[in-house]
Amino acid sequence: MIEVQGVCHAFGERRVLDHLDLTLTERRIGVIGANGSGKSTFARLLNGLVIPTEGRVRVGGLDTRTDGARVRRRVGFVFTDPDAQIVMPTVAEDVAFSLRRRRLAKPDAARIVAEHLAAFGLDGHADHPAHLLSGGQKQLLALCSVLVTAPEILVCDEPTTLLDLRNARRIADLLASVPQQVVLVTHDLDAVLGSDRVLVFHEGAIAFDGEPAAAVDHYRTLAG
Numbered sequence: 563m564i565e566v567q568g569v570c571h572a573f574g575e576r577r578v579l580d581h582l583d584l585t586l587t588e589r590r591i592g593v594i595g596a597n598g599s600g601k602s603t604f605a606r607l608l609n610g611l612v613i614p615t616e617g618r619v620r621v622g623g624l625d626t627r628t629d630g631a632r633v634r635r636r637v638g639f640v641f642t643d644p645d646a647q648i649v650m651p652t653v654a655e656d657v658a659f660s661l662r663r664r665r666l667a668k669p670d671a672a673r674i675v676a677e678h679l680a681a682f683g684l685d686g687h688a689d690h691p692a693h694l695l696s697g698g699q700k701q702l703l704a705l706c707s708v709l710v711t712a713p714e715i716l717v718c719d720e721p722t723t724l725l726d727l728r729n730a731r732r733i734a735d736l737l738a739s740v741p742q743q744v745v746l747v748t749h750d751l752d753a754v755l756g757s758d759r760v761l762v763f764h765e766g767a768i769a770f771d772g773e774p775a776a777a778v779d780h781y782r783t784l785a786g
């Protein structure tokens with residue numbers, strides 16, 4: 563469960579989130595809204611990458627302000643830009659690096675890495691230099707490297723921006739099927755239609771919170 567209580571956030575003088583009060587228990591949560599409306603800042607609050615200037619965020623009872631490291635172990639975060647999170651030279655090494663905390667025997671780690679690469683269609687690229695992957699393949703790798711850690715919650719900030727139709731569908735299907743609670747920030751309105759709940763951000767506040775189809779209609783009305 564994610565609890566956002568009395569949250570405001572400002573960068574310097576500029577207030578970008580305004581009095582958010584939310585309890586998120588649903589499995590699939592979509593977040594939509596105009597550029598600059600505060601979606602990414604909101605997403606970053608959920609794993610303590612951003613600490614609110616007012617109010618608090620708790621994940622499974624842990625406060626992001628005081629328990630950031632534990633929160634980040636529970637909340638996997640997928641950035642829009644995969645280069646921000648790919649850290650190892652080859653594709654398989656990058657996925658294996660995410661598993662290091664589990665101190666698995668080498669064959670077990672190799673098996674889990676191979677299974678995950680196959681699920682993401684990256685099995686043919688295991689030994690390729692990660693920086694030579696296409697933008698879309700990098701995005702798949704970034705998501706794969708987060709999911710292999712089996713977080714309890716997955717926060718994805720526009721994870722399909724660089725993907726072609728086939729890979730965007732692959733990711734959408736995957737996000738729909740994973741057992742984790744998923745918070746998906748996206749400009750792809752079709753991608754939120756299967757959500758249990760959709761938040762529409764407008765100028766740092768929640769303009770609508772509810773059913774996906776009604777949320778998309780609301781956003782379209784706001785956009786004019």
Ligand SMILES: Nc1ncnc2c1ncn2[C@@H]1O[C@H](COP(=O)(O)OP(=O)(O)OP(=O)(O)O)[C@@H](O)[C@H]1O
Nearest residue numbers: 573574578595596597598599600601602603604763
């Ligand atoms: N680190 C930062 N320092 C200063 N201002 C920031 C910072 N990060 C975001 N902002 C500002 O906060 C506001 C909200 O940005 P945010 O990235 O949360 O919006 P968004 O809804 O995710 O936008 P987009 O759809 O374009 O990704 C913007 O005006 C942005 O310029």
